[in-house]
Amino acid sequence: MPAKTDHEARRRDVSAAVWRVLAAAGFGGLTLRAVAAEMGATTGLVTHYFPSKKALIVHALELAESHTRELVPATDGVHGLEALRQALAAVLPLSPEGTEINRVWVSSWDAALADPELHALEKARYKRWRSRLHPLVVEAQTDGSLPPGDPADLVAGLAAFTHGLVVQALFDPRAFSHKRLAALLDTHLDALRPTGSVQ
Known part of the structure; x- marks a missing residue:
């Protein structure tokens, strides 16, 4: 043995x-x-x-989430909107590793939509991601960098915006360069700032 x-x-x-x-x-x-x-x-x-192939796919999803977490920078000493920006930028395909991970995630959606068990795993993964973003949004609301309101709604909107950029960049990387992706994220976050807030 x-x-x-x-x-x-x-x-x-x-x-x-x-x-x-x-x-x-x-x-x-x-x-x-x-x-x-x-x-x-x-x-x-x-x-x-x-x-079984199902066991293989479940493991592959675990691997993808593990690789994704490795790209998220530590936010020690970084707070508010900047910590949120870094967390969102970590999801974008801004490096070969980030692009590879996002290609894997997007390719998993078909299987996850068709299989109840995989669907539940993907739903839980998105919930974990939103949970990690939630305190960063609350902190940015508290310091006035983001508008008041239900932080869960802001989290949902930011997650949707970020993944929208991911999909567009995967299909048209020349139009959505690393520099443009970062700029689009910054512009979106700046547009959410309440009028009169300090940059």
Whole structure:
């Protein structure tokens, strides 16, 4: 029987292969056979860790969320609107890694809309994202950088705006360059400032 460390190392190898397949072919190309081929292994080895395609997809979504969190900068010492801006910018495809992660997420939507379990996982993921943005919006409202009102509505609007930029940039990266994406986000946040607030 393989040692626990060997088992964990092999699982990490399978996870890395899952991510490479996702990055290259999206969720439509994610199969047990494709992951095995990427590893130069048998499908039996892959099914030892992920017994079905559903298990593989659930793991892939977990990987995507983990990779996304790694892109979010620490906000120690950053507050209010600037902390919110950094959190939103981390979601945009402003780097090769960010672009790769967003391509994976967008490719997952079809599967998530069609499958109740995956749908529930995606719904929960969006709820977690909004929960992370919520205190940043409240802080910006408290210091006068954002208008008063229901912070949940502001969070929903900002999340929708940011993901709208993501989709447009994925389909037309030349028109939505990294510089333009950052500028559009800044312009949108500035437009939300109450009249007379300090820049």
